[in-house]
Amino acid sequence: MPGRFEAASVLVTGGGSGIGRATALAFAAEGARVIIADIAETGGRETARMIEAQGGQAAFLHADMRDAASVEAMVRLAAERWGRLDCAFNNAGIGGPTLPLADYAEADYDAVLDTNMRGVFLCLKHELLIMVRQGGGCIINTASMAAFGGSVETGPYSASKAAVVSLTRSAAKGYARHGIRVNAICPGATDTPLPFRRAMPREEFRAQLNKMIPLGRMAQADEIAHAVLWLCSSDASYVTGHMLVADGGLIA
Ligand SMILES: NC(=O)c1ccc[n+]([C@@H]2O[C@H](COP(=O)([O-])OP(=O)(O)OC[C@H]3O[C@@H](n4cnc5c(N)ncnc54)[C@H](O)[C@@H]3O)[C@@H](O)[C@H]2O)c1
Numbered sequence: 001m002p003g004r005f006e007a008a009s010v011l012v013t014g015g016g017s018g019i020g021r022a023t024a025l026a027f028a029a030e031g032a033r034v035i036i037a038d039i040a041e042t043g044g045r046e047t048a049r050m051i052e053a054q055g056g057q058a059a060f061l062h063a064d065m066r067d068a069a070s071v072e073a074m075v076r077l078a079a080e081r082w083g084r085l086d087c088a089f090n091n092a093g094i095g096g097p098t099l100p101l102a103d104y105a106e107a108d109y110d111a112v113l114d115t116n117m118r119g120v121f122l123c124l125k126h127e128l129l130i131m132v133r134q135g136g137g138c139i140i141n142t143a144s145m146a147a148f149g150g151s152v153e154t155g156p157y158s159a160s161k162a163a164v165v166s167l168t169r170s171a172a173k174g175y176a177r178h179g180i181r182v183n184a185i186c187p188g189a190t191d192t193p194l195p196f197r198r199a200m201p202r203e204e205f206r207a208q209l210n211k212m213i214p215l216g217r218m219a220q221a222d223e224i225a226h227a228v229l230w231l232c233s234s235d236a237s238y239v240t241g242h243m244l245v246a247d248g249g250l251i252a
Pocket of ligand 1: 013014015016017018019020037038039040043063064065066091092093094095115142143144145186187188189190191192193194195
């Protein structure tokens, strides 16, 4: 049976790990040709190799979301690789230190906002121009359930993700008439390296999270990938400006 994304050209940022890797693999399994962009060469190349090993087409691009020239080149090269850009998954992000807001160093605040918010803005800016020229496309930004509430220890992260929600809404409204849909995925705690970059031992933190989550467990990265693919699929043809929360019921 042909996949939902047969021969589609898809860009995945942060594709070298976690949610980005799972989503790149899921797109490829449904026939897409995938550009994996990441600042981490080893992880990015490994995802491309994994796609090729399952019989798919993939290419790796080194890109840094904090660098405007790098993002512009990434989007241009991604669109050139297979002649167009059907879907873009703007997913690269960092958590930043876990500290009370008043203890946050300005440099750490800047790093979180530059990667998570400015990076998504830069991706949108260049992707939208290409998609307007080609007459349509689909963009998914990775926000977070953290966008919808305050965080005791990761305030700048929550602020950056709230900004991603807002940018998603603005892009959706502004570009719907060009046949471009823009949505956000808002994952809850997902079993990737990101949430475990903290002092607390891994299994202790996991047990603490599992107790708080109504479904009783963290998400697996491929569960988030399934939601991203649905948003990009023709089944979601009337969905734009939507924040799809996949958090096991946590913010319900
Ligand atoms: N894991 C979670 O619990 C969770 C929850 C909500 C939202 N998210 C979001 O999901 C997205 C993916 O996170 P993940 O959990 O897969 O984490 P991850 O650390 O496994 O993957 C993040 C990827 O982004 C890349 N990256 C970081 N900074 C970059 C930069 N400046 N330029 C290019 N690439 C860069 C990293 O190299 C890495 O490959 C992030 O935006 C994150 O904020 C994660």
